[in-house]
Amino acid sequence: MYKVASVFKYRYMETLLSKIDPRVKILVSVLYVFPAILFSNMVQLTPILIPIIINLKAGKVLTKYLKSLLYLSPFLILITLLNYLTMGNIISALIPILRLIILIGALDIFFFTTDPDDFILTMESLKLPLSISLSFALALRFIPAMIEQINEIVEAQLSRGLQLDKGNFITRIKNYIPIIIPLVILSIKRSIEVAESLEIRGVHPKATRTKYIELRIKRRDLAYLVINTAIVIIYIILFLLL
Amino acid sequence: MGIEFKGVYYRYPETNTDVLRNIWLEIGEGEAVAILGDNGAGKTTLIKHMNGLLKPSKGDVYVDGVNTREVEVSTLARKVALVFQYPEKMFFSETVYDEVSFALKNFGFEKSLIPRIVEKTLKTFWLWEYRDRSPYTLSGGEQRRLALASILSWDPKYIVLDEPTAGQDAIQREILTHLINRKIGEGKTVILVSHDVEFIAEFSPRTILLKDGEIIFDGEADDLFRRKDLLTKSGLEQPTLYQLSDRLGLIKTDERVTLELLVEYIKKVIQCTK
Ligand SMILES: Nc1ncnc2c1ncn2[C@@H]1O[C@H](COP(=O)(O)OP(=O)(O)O)[C@@H](O)[C@H]1O
Numbered sequence: 001m002y003k004v005a006s007v008f009k010y011r012y013m014e015t016l017l018s019k020i021d022p023r024v025k026i027l028v029s030v031l032y033v034f035p036a037i038l039f040s041n042m043v044q045l046t047p048i049l050i051p052i053i054i055n056l057k058a059g060k061v062l063t064k065y066l067k068s069l070l071y072l073s074p075f076l077i078l079i080t081l082l083n084y085l086t087m088g089n090i091i092s093a094l095i096p097i098l099r100l101i102i103l104i105g106a107l108d109i110f111f112f113t114t115d116p117d118d119f120i121l122t123m124e125s126l127k128l129p130l131s132i133s134l135s136f137a138l139a140l141r142f143i144p145a146m147i148e149q150i151n152e153i154v155e156a157q158l159s160r161g162l163q164l165d166k167g168n169f170i171t172r173i174k175n176y177i178p179i180i181i182p183l184v185i186l187s188i189k190r191s192i193e194v195a196e197s198l199e200i201r202g203v204h205p206k207a208t209r210t211k212y213i214e215l216r217i218k219r220r221d222l223a224y225l226v227i228n229t230a231i232v233i234i235y236i237i238l239f240l241l242l
Numbered sequence: 243m244g245i246e247f248k249g250v251y252y253r254y255p256e257t258n259t260d261v262l263r264n265i266w267l268e269i270g271e272g273e274a275v276a277i278l279g280d281n282g283a284g285k286t287t288l289i290k291h292m293n294g295l296l297k298p299s300k301g302d303v304y305v306d307g308v309n310t311r312e313v314e315v316s317t318l319a320r321k322v323a324l325v326f327q328y329p330e331k332m333f334f335s336e337t338v339y340d341e342v343s344f345a346l347k348n349f350g351f352e353k354s355l356i357p358r359i360v361e362k363t364l365k366t367f368w369l370w371e372y373r374d375r376s377p378y379t380l381s382g383g384e385q386r387r388l389a390l391a392s393i394l395s396w397d398p399k400y401i402v403l404d405e406p407t408a409g410q411d412a413i414q415r416e417i418l419t420h421l422i423n424r425k426i427g428e429g430k431t432v433i434l435v436s437h438d439v440e441f442i443a444e445f446s447p448r449t450i451l452l453k454d455g456e457i458i459f460d461g462e463a464d465d466l467f468r469r470k471d472l473l474t475k476s477g478l479e480q481p482t483l484y485q486l487s488d489r490l491g492l493i494k495t496d497e498r499v500t501l502e503l504l505v506e507y508i509k510k511v512i513q514c515t516k
């Protein structure tokens with residue numbers, strides 16, 4: 001179970017998408033969400049997965065996306081089951097799941113191919129206040145460290161004889177207490193350290209900052225944006241008319 | 243029976259180089275072994291194979307003749323106790339007492355025995371008076387002792403310590419030396435990972451030097467400490483005693499370098515000059 005986390009760790013790879021401006025990628029991600037909201041039947045929804053998958057493939061993160069779906073599958077099956085019980089129709093029970101799969105895929109175009117360091121630039125350029133963008137970026141920076149932390153704690157507690165997959169449902173949840181408590185304590189300690197080091201380095205939400213790296217839209221960013229926008233617009237028109 | 247590595251290679255799923263390469267190693271029962279090496283040499287990766295937390299990518303590890311692939315970590319952990327670096331990070335109990343009884347419960351010790359074992363352990367580690375305190379309110383040294391206590395309580399046959407002196411002051415180091423020596427005296431197998439050569443020199447155990455995932459030395463600590471070349475290669479310094487003996491030209495003798503030897507030599511020299 002704790003191994004799941006490492007799937008989501010960002011690793012830099014030289015791909016078609018790694019050089020695309022993060023602001024463009026977030027726009028494209030959001031574009032692909034529209035069809036999922038707009039349409040509500042199987043035939044209209046399913047084909048949008050094709051360009052999403054091509055995008056993910058171009059970013060070499062398709063396996064990562066499929067794995068994340070695999071880990072979510074118990075949850076997805078549960079929702080389907082509940083829907084089925086209330087609606088009594090398997091096809092309509094599957095629609096919310098399909099939407100979720102599209103949604104995750106669309107957002108992964110941005111999240112799986114963008115360095116967490118670039119998130120802060122993206123958010124700043126979207127005119128979000130520094131306190132929000134900084135907190136968000138720091139939270140994301142925490143993730144890899146946290147994954148390592150979880151691994152360390154799990155290994156240490158296993159070495160003290162803890163068995164995570166022993167017992168009934170309730171005991172299994174309780175088995176995680178020796179993992180969660182140290183994790184929370186370490187995270188609090190770390191966030192205090194980070195806050196202090198930010199203060200020492202003169203970070204202040206109201207201060208004017210000099211930008212070190214400026215994002216610039218290049219021709220290939222535009223090309224990428226245009227292609228994807230065209231796909232989504234054509235798609236929507238096509239299926240609205242159908 | 244002991245712990246045995248047979249041609250072990252290991253590579254993390256995320257990396258594409260071998261972190262351990264062709265490790266052949268036999269550690270007998272009751273042996274005291276030090277594993278030295280610079281940062282990233284693979285020391286921690288090596289010891290995680292001893293209780294089955296990691297399984298070799300190639301080759302096999304045997305504990306008392308049992309292949310680690312064939313048993314669960316919880317079964318092996320009972321025999322092979324691993325104390326990680328900064329073990330005090332793993333505290334989660336409300337009291338010092340509970341922290342120690344945690345492992346005993348996990349390993350299925352009889353309920354009526356647990357209080358006696360906890361009491362004995364806490365007394366051995368000079369922590370009995372703190373039994374009702376929260377582990378996080380203890381000092382750094384006390385926390386390290388508690389971490390050790392919580393693991394040594396179940397009396398494992400093999401004790402593996404990863405950098406036990408990291409971040410500890412001189413007094414704590416002395417206490418640790420005492421506790422470790424005691425375990426060696428009891429006939430336990432103690433495996434110490436460290437780059438603290440002075441600390442290692444206190445035990446003069448069998449010493450294994452790891453470099454880029456390979457064993458480049460396996461022999462007596464005394465022999466390794468004379469080999470300045472090997473130590474420098476691993477970013478280690480000779481212990482002071484050996485540096486001094488080296489400068490005095492004493493290191494060429496066959497005799498073991500000890501403080502006594504050195505003192506005797508210096509006394510002689512002083513008498514000569516008088
Ligand atoms: N969980 C991990 N995932 C990927 N690589 C790792 C992991 N842990 C350690 N490594 C790498 O393996 C090598 C050996 O690490 P380690 O065994 O911790 O060395 P040591 O304990 O001697 O400092 C290092 O290069 C390190 O970066």
Ligand SMILES: [Mg+2]
Binds near residue numbers: 285286287404
């Ligand atoms: Mg290490």
